[in-house]
Amino acid sequence: EEGLYPDLISFCEKKIEKLDPKNRILRTNNPPATAASFTKEEWQEITSDIKEANKS
Numbered sequence: 282e283e284g285l286y287p288d289l290i291s292f293c294e295k296k297i298e299k300l301d302p303k304n305r306i307l308r309t310n311n312p313p314a315t316a317a318s319f320t321k322e323e324w325q326e327i328t329s330d331i332k333e334a335n336k337s
Contacts, residue, residue, distance in 0.1 A: 297304050316324050 294307060298307055319327065
């Protein structure tokens with residue numbers, strides 16, 4: 282029958298993850314990260330890393 286089978290989808294995703302953890306089928310549609318996505322310390326580290334990379 283046609284339809285959506287969440288248990289089958291979950292089972293298949295787990296199998297794929299074991300075989301190829303970086304497979305693009307496992308990617309979720311998350312919005313791009315923003316400053317609000319990180320703690321203050323994490324964001325400071327990110328911005329300092331970017332500034333350091335731009336110096337080179």
